[in-house]
Amino acid sequence: MKRSVTDIKLTVKPVFIGFEHQYYYEGPCRMAGGDAIKPGFDAVVQGKMLKGFLANVEKYVASTGANVLEPAIVRGTDDWDIKDSYFEEMLADDQKTDLYVVMSNFGANQILVEFCCRTSKPVVMNPTKSFGAMSTAPAQRRGADILPAFDWPEVSRYCSILRAEKAVRTANILLAPRFDSTTPKAGGNDSFTCLSDVTRQLGCHFRHVNVHELMDMMNPLPEEGNATTPGRATPNITPEEVARCEEMADEMMASADPCIVDKGFLVKSLVAWTVVQKLMDLYDCSGFTAPCPDACSTRRLNEQQFTFCLAHSLNLEQGFGSACEYDITSVVCMIAEMALSNSAAYMGNTLPVVVTEGRIEWPVNVHEEDVAGISLEDAANMYSVIHSTPCRKLHGLEAAADAYALRHFAYDQGFGAIQRHDFTADAGQKITLCRISPNLDEMLIVSGEIVTGTGFDTDNCNGGFVFKVADTRDLFKKQMRFGLHLPLVYGDIADDLEELAQRLGMEPVRA
Template identity: 40%
Template sequence: MIKKTIDTVLNVRPIFVGIQHLYFYEGPCRFGEGDELMPEYDAMMNQEMNAAYVNEVVQHETEGVHIMDPIYVERDDWFRSPEAMYEKMAEDIDKVDFYLFHFGIGRGDIYLEFAERYKKPVGAAPGLCCDGIGNTAAVKNRGLEAYAFMSWDEFDTWMRVLRVRKCLKNTRVLLAVRWDSNRSYSSYDNFINQSDVTNKWGIQFRHVNVHELLDQTHPVDPTTNPSTPGRKALNINDEDMKEIEKITDELIANAEACTMEPDMVKKTIQAYYTVQKLLDAYDCNAFTAPCPDLCSTRRFSEEKFTLCMTHSLNDENGISSACEYDINSVIGKVIMTNLSGKAPYMGNTNAIVFDKEGHMIPFHKFNDNTIEDIADKTNLYMTFHSTPNRNLKGLKAEKERYRLAPFAYSGFGATIRYDFAQDIGQVITMIRISPDATKIFIAKGTISGGAGYEMKNCDQGVFFNVADKVDFYHKQQYFGNHTVLAYGDYVEELKMLAEALGIEAVIA
């Protein structure tokens, strides 16, 4: 079953800790006049404050963040901590991701002991004055996770960020492997150690042989595959072919143009559909496969498809998917998809450099002619790959206009072409996690042009201006070639996520 990370919900348990003074008195821990010092007044105020707290916190349930039933506990002025109180607060603890406490003077030790006992993330609700800061410091300095929220807006942002962390924990990546399960021949900037990534963030990796994958794209007897003779595999069947033809027809019909034969599009969709069957069988929700490793088998050339379209459609459907066996980009896409609610884009990210005469130093098919319409060529960068998608502006948004064109000049390997030039002025945020999984590169840019909308191959991309091209370039060297970008400004949220993940944020 494919359990998408975009369906992940962060469960937040509100807890109100009241205090009940048993006698009439005034002093450093209790203030008031007349009836305000009576035990009955405490009982009334505890209920009023709890009601106000619950009324506020339930308003902060959003898509992906669930506010669970609140829990009320109290102690008296003997300052005892009965076991029954902790047992009540810990009800259904396995279902809770975050505890939001409301408390005051004489109750911070409960907040601290709860964190020490259960090792769950805790936070002090906004408006707690000195108690929230002081007791959160006590928790943090014991190596435990705690937050003191200055405002409800800050609380909302942190819950979005912590939900992204939970999404990572729920990520299961299907890795199509030919030779090396750690990297491909174009991704040596990959994670050095997958086990480290699993131990840090809970991400799991499953592996499938590329030849087994390719064999299963054929609508033949599933026991006759050359890679697994006699075993019943998950080959495309007649019912699958009906759905494949439907997807193919819709893609072609809705495109502004299709510069390849329909049968070549269908072969590409057969590969996409096979990957869906394998994701389902392996209980995975993310995917990557190598490029040169697979290309050199000659099977892409023989089968007449590539996996470019697979990555594009996966991203549109909330299944993070990356080219070139780039596991770092898969994880970057999980982050940006769930932070932005939009389908991200990834690709080779290169500085645009000029010679002494002011001409762009060309690479791939990009040159002076490509950037002639870009007004501001200072601090210019580009990201390019043939895997854009139609939901860059929102997973639930209406799909943007597109073309279909082949990856191969001989006409196979359907790719989506997106006109990034229509989005000039759009702010974008880019990330990449370092190979040693200790840092995250975060940068912001503004789209200034596009290329490749009417071309073939991997000549598809977006130009953008950054704050400082030299700074960007030298910091990027510690992270790698590909970056993942999403529409919008998420720099502050990503800095918060870096803190939550225990890694360093490097800002360019």
């Protein structure tokens, strides 16, 4: 079954480690007097503490959409007993747990340290202003994965970051190469240099289908099988699915403003998307990419009159990573961004606006009539992103669909349905862009703000926008170490991406 980022749930296990004095006595481990140091009093107080702890778990953890398991409760005593039964109770759900949220009491320090070291899963402490560092410091120095939450809202934030990490580490990505399965002849040459390294470090896996076989599947299965796989039963489009594509085309054309594409060409692009979705479902995938230029040069896109552009747009608005030009890096980045932001991602050629020798050099495909009002001074810290794969869920995967237009990619013949988004209407919108380096050692994280859209009324790979950054020259020099496409989402998730990068074993690079 295919898996969107919206399907990813974090599983959280609350753990309460109590500590009870069994006798009445005073001294340097007793910080009260009277009834408070009598046997049984600790149990009463800690019962109230447990109730408050679980209320906060409900408010700050369950509210994130996490699956919260039944709490594990153990109690040490002033006999300083450490029993295997404690850890059996606390670790009973370890295999399915993604995060432990722990509340411990003074005196149970050694139990807590050993628990943190026995599990490989991250542990976040109840963020009260107490003595947590007494246990977290020795545990972390021994290899435990400790998340230092300052307050309960930060516990919620860690849940979001860990959910994004889970989305990346559990992703299967469908690849449709023509030649090399790692990089194409043209396009995403700046993607990962070794997919085995990606699996080792990030955890995601890859599923392959030859792009010729995929394109054969865009017609109902002949009795003798497809040309590339004669005699085999393959998941070709069915007549019923073609009929559904016809219905979808009518629905999309009715809502598009404007609609500058023939229905027949839109249906062919929807057929391509349907086949991609079937293969993603067959191989349990969370993302997809195909090599646009490599596939284009077969002339089969021309003969079958489609492009993959609309497939990427429709995948993205459902929360699946989907990237042009066999850019596997962008697919992984999109999955991370969408899981953190709960908004659809967008990618494109990301290029600087160059102000030099008293003039503005606009990047290719930025239409000068769209940026005529931008001054030399304002242009000094601007960038652009251009591609034909926006979608209708940029403001939120669960939000109402954005307004859109439908146009076509091919200038002469009019095939290759593409969506257009009016980015000018989103002027002032904060955005976050990122890209992982080809060798997985760094993640570039960029904060920006949309200035104006460009190319809305054009065909081919021309739509996009111009955006402000802190320092164009600084970003450009950093980008040269990462690659052309900087996938983005709406909103400011830069700090979360920085923490996620570190958890994935990468050094964050901010711009």
